[in-house]
Amino acid sequence: MTLFVSISLDSPVLETSVERASTVDVTLEQQTPSEDGSLDLTIWASGDGLGGFEDGLDADETVSRWVHIGGTETSKLYRTRLTERASSSIDYHGWADGKAVFLSAERDAARWTVEGYFPDRSVLRDLAAGCESNGVTFDLLEVSDTDRLQDARQFDLSDVQLQTLLTALNRGYYSVPRQVTLEELAASLDVSHQAVSERLRRGVDSLLRSTVAARCEGDRDPADYREHPTDDVSSNGFEAEDTTLTRPIGLGPEAL
Template identity: 30%
Template sequence: MAVILEFTVDAAEFLLGGTLEQATGVELIELERVIPLGNQSIPFLWVVADDFETFERSVRTQPAVAALDQFGVIDRHGLYRIEWAVDPPNQLIDGLVDANATLLEAHHGERWLFRIRFPAHDLLTQFYTYCTDHEIRIHVERVFPLSHPPRRGPVFDLSPEQREALVLAIDRGYFETPREVTLDELAADLEISQQALSDRIRRGVQQVLVDSLSALETV
C-alpha cells in the first residue's frame, strides 16, 4: 500500500537547499512536482521574485552549480533547472529517486518541507535508512497510508504553513464580504511577503477543495 511521508529538513542538510539558501532577490522557492521522480536528480524549481537577475547571479556564483537554466517567467514565477558541478549532486534527492518516490510538494520556509509518496512502506524505510547512512537529519512530521489519512490532528492535508495562513485569514475576516483585513496586513503579521502569503492561501484553499470533493466521492 502506498504511504505518504511529510518531513522537514534544514537547508544545510542537502546540497540543493544549501545552495538556494545563499540566493538573494527571491521570495519563494518550490520544487516542481515530478511524478514520479524516476532517474531525474536535477529538479526543476519555481522561483517567485521581482529581480530574477539578482537571483540568477547569486546562484551561478555558487561553486557547486555548473549551470542555471531559465525556461520562462509567468507572473513573477520563473521556472529553472540547476545542473551541478559536483558528484553526487544531491544526496537527499538521490535517496528519493532510489526509493521510487513521488514528489508531491517541496518548498522552503524557515526549513524545507517535503511531502513524498512511496509505493510501499518498505521503500519509505529504505529512504529513511538512506538518510541515516548519509547523515541527513530529517524531521518526520507525519506518516500515513494513502487510503487512510490520519484521524488525529488536521482533517485536511495541509502543510503547517498553509494551515497557519488559512486560520489567520479566517480569524481576521479575510474571507468576509467586505474584507476586514488586507493581504498585506496578514503578511505583516506572519512576517512574510504578500506574494508568499497569497501562494499559501491559494494552495491551502485548493487542497481543502480537493480533499472535500474526494471525500464526497467516497460517500
C-alpha cells in the same frame, strides 16, 4: 497500506541561491539523472527577487551550471545541473529505490520539504537510511493513511494546504481582529513565512474554486452576491466540525 508522507531534508542543494533571494519561492518540477550520474533539477522560482536568485545560482557551490528555460518576470523555469557531491544529498528517488511516488518538493531558506506516497513503512525506513548514509538530516513531519486525504481531495487541496488552512483558522489568523501574525503561524508550522503565505493563497484559491465558484456557475449573477454579502454566510464563512490534526513534528528516523 499506502501512506502519505511529508518530510524535511537538511540538504545544502540551492541553499545559497535561496539565501540570496529570500522572497523567492522555489518548487521542484522534475528531478532526473544526467549521463555523468549527477542530478538535473528543473525548478520554478517565483517572486520579486529573481535577479538575486540568479546571482545566487552563479555563486551556489551545489550548482555546476544552470539555464533559464522560460516564464514571466515574476515566475521563471530553470534547469540546473548539480555537482556530484550535491546530487548525493538530494537523491530521495534513489534512496526509496523507485518505490515511492513523490508529489512535490519545495525549498526555503532552512530546508527542503518533500511530499509523496509510500507503499509501506519499510520504504520510508530505506529513505531515512539513505539520508543518514549521505549526512542529510531527516525529519518526519507527517505520516497519514491515504484514506484520510479524501476530504482534502474533494476540495482540490493538498494535505499540507488543508493542514495549514485549519491551523490558521484555529490560531485566529482569519479572525477580526487577527489573533496571530503570518510569522507566528509559520513558526508554529516550522516553515518559512513565505511558504505559509503561498500555501494559504493556493489553498484558499482551490477552496473557493471548488465551493463558492462552482456553486455560482449556472446560479445567479455574481453581482447579486456582492449586493448581499452576508446572506446565508456565517461569521467565518464556514464551520469546521473537527479541526484536530495529528501532525508529528520533528520526529527522526527512530520513530519510523
